Amino acid sequence: MDMAEFDSAKALAKSEVRSLAAFLAEGAEPARLWRPEEIAAVFHHQMAAPILVDLAGFDPATARRLPRLAEAQALVLKSFADLFRHPLPPLELLELTKQFAKANMDHPESVLPGEVASVLYYASIASALVRLGRRISRLADADLRRGFRWALERPWLDSETRALMEQAMQKLSA
Amino acid sequence: MQGKDKPSANSASSIFPRTDWHELQQAGDADIARLDRLIRTYWTPLKIFLTATFPNLRDQAETLLQEFAEDKILKKGWLQRADRSRGKFRDFLKTSLRNFVLDRLSRADVRKAPISLEELDREWPAPATASEEFDLTWVKIALAETLRRMEADCQDPAQDQPRRRQIWEMFRIRLLEPMFEDKPPVPYEEMVKRFDLKSPTDASNMLLTAKRMFKAHLGRVVREYADQDAAAALEIQELEEFIARLAARK
Numbered sequence: 001m002d003m004a005e006f007d008s009a010k011a012l013a014k015s016e017v018r019s020l021a022a023f024l025a026e027g028a029e030p031a032r033l034w035r036p037e038e039i040a041a042v043f044h045h046q047m048a049a050p051i052l053v054d055l056a057g058f059d060p061a062t063a064r065r066l067p068r069l070a071e072a073q074a075l076v077l078k079s080f081a082d083l084f085r086h087p088l089p090p091l092e093l094l095e096l097t098k099q100f101a102k103a104n105m106d107h108p109e110s111v112l113p114g115e116v117a118s119v120l121y122y123a124s125i126a127s128a129l130v131r132l133g134r135r136i137s138r139l140a141d142a143d144l145r146r147g148f149r150w151a152l153e154r155p156w157l158d159s160e161t162r163a164l165m166e167q168a169m170q171k172l173s174a
Numbered sequence: 175m176q177g178k179d180k181p182s183a184n185s186a187s188s189i190f191p192r193t194d195w196h197e198l199q200q201a202g203d204a205d206i207a208r209l210d211r212l213i214r215t216y217w218t219p220l221k222i223f224l225t226a227t228f229p230n231l232r233d234q235a236e237t238l239l240q241e242f243a244e245d246k247i248l249k250k251g252w253l254q255r256a257d258r259s260r261g262k263f264r265d266f267l268k269t270s271l272r273n274f275v276l277d278r279l280s281r282a283d284v285r286k287a288p289i290s291l292e293e294l295d296r297e298w299p300a301p302a303t304a305s306e307e308f309d310l311t312w313v314k315i316a317l318a319e320t321l322r323r324m325e326a327d328c329q330d331p332a333q334d335q336p337r338r339r340q341i342w343e344m345f346r347i348r349l350l351e352p353m354f355e356d357k358p359p360v361p362y363e364e365m366v367k368r369f370d371l372k373s374p375t376d377a378s379n380m381l382l383t384a385k386r387m388f389k390a391h392l393g394r395v396v397r398e399y400a401d402q403d404a405a406a407a408l409e410i411q412e413l414e415e416f417i418a419r420l421a422a423r424k
Contacts, residue, residue, distance in 0.1 A: 008321035011354040012314040021421035041362040042374045049373030111378035
């Protein structure tokens with residue numbers, strides 16, 4: 001890997017107070033890792049991320065079950081996008097994804113941007129509702145509708161997740 | 175003395191060439207080596223403070239600092255008088271240096287003063303300005319030293335943490351270069367490719383680790399003069415607030 005030079009002493013010596021203040025403030029806000037304009041890229045990366053990598057953080061027993069769960073209908077579910085697109089996604093995997101997303105929504109030092117975690121959360125619920133006709137959330141219909149609508153308002157939402165949210169809205173109305 | 179302006183922080187030699195180290199070590203002063211390192215690291219802010227406070231002594235600043243270090247700092251008991259538990263080592267250093275120079279001037283005045291005390295009174299700048307210059311340079315040096323150690327830590331082949339070199343690389347391209355060299359931050363997608371990041375969790379964890387490493391190293395750098403953990407934490411907070419205040423004013 002190319003390790004370009006960064007001369008700390010030189011850079012700091014000529015630095016302006018404004019840069020120093022911004023740099024120190026960055027350190028004080030561990031939650032703000034990505035810029036707002038990067039959220040779309042983070043979301044697309046999340047959808048393409050291997051399920052087994054992100055969900056492996058659960059307890060060891062769950063982590064051991066994951067590979068079997070991911071082999072649904074003889075199709076290996078590699079990514080979150082695969083999971084949400086699957087006609088019969090494993091319910092347990094959707095529940096685990098919802099838990100993973102919720103943990104990242106609630107945690108002050110979440111490693112995922114809150115918006116991305118929230119879309120993942122509602123996509124899990126929507127997928128269970130649309131593909132399996134099951135509810136994996138105790139939220140009232142009105143709250144779910146609000147959540148799906150909020151997700152649909154994200155300008156960076158991809159067309160497939162958008163379609164899933166819309167179908168979930170229809171399912172609730174029906 | 176290594177260079178004309180400042181001793182090298184990395185130099186193995188002492189900045190106190192006339193000090194009898196053997197004698198000092200015999201005396202059992204365990205703080206001496208640490209003080210030597212501290213003064214070498216923070217030589218520049220001391221010089222800035224001295225020349226800002228006594229502009230007419232600019233040409234003698236190096237000699238005066240050398241004497242200050244030898245006659246004051248290394249004197250037994252000096253460090254013990256600093257109330258380091260309150261994180262006021264910087265203030266103690268400034269006051270000591272100022273008093274030392276005034277004392278030198280007052281004694282030299284009897285023989286051949288480089289400047290009279292009356293003149294000195296006239297040229298005394300607003301203390302806040304000299305003090306702020308000192309503190310600002312101090313912060314810059316403490317941060318530069320922190321980054322130097324963090325980089326060395328990340329590139330140390332003896333460390334077994336995976337991707338340690340990548341952690342420094344990410345910190346450099348995401349924070350350091352955009353903030354201090356006005357370079358555009360490397361886009362998220364490019365980082366994913368460059369570091370083979372599996373998921374946003376992976377990317378965030380790497381950046382978070384970098385930030386935590388920076389904080390840990392900063393804590394160690396500050397603890398070397400602020401001593402206890404609580405005092406070091408307070409000192410870091412004071413440095414951050416000081417910089418935020420300065421930035422708000424500019």
